[in-house]
Amino acid sequence: MAKKPTTLTFRDIVLGAEADVIRQALDARVKIDALIVERQAAYEKIAALETQVATIVGEPGVYPFPAPPLPVSGFETKPAKRAAVTTDDDDSDNDESADDTDAKA
Secondary structure (H helix, E strand, O other): OOOOOOOOOHHHHHHHOOHHHHHHHHHHHHHHHHHHHHHHHHHHHHHHHHHHHHHHHOOOOOOOOOOOOOOOOOOOOOOOOOOOOOOOHHHHHHHHHHHHHHHHO
């Protein structure tokens, strides 16, 4: 029959100093460290993907990434800000006329 895991407190570990309690604390710490390494790898993957998107778009910070679909520990989930896209028809007409002038010359 497997032993039911107990909730560990700092006091239990320091004052109790039972080998089983210390072993459970060490096992928990090893598992947490492995999960932190996995979390770091996930963040690196996300950063690489966002860099690829910025490369495709041509400018960093232009693409409005949505907020994470799940809550992330230690970070507030805010809706992603949309980048302001302005189209100025007058400027585009001037650019075309400049191109036409160069082509005629």
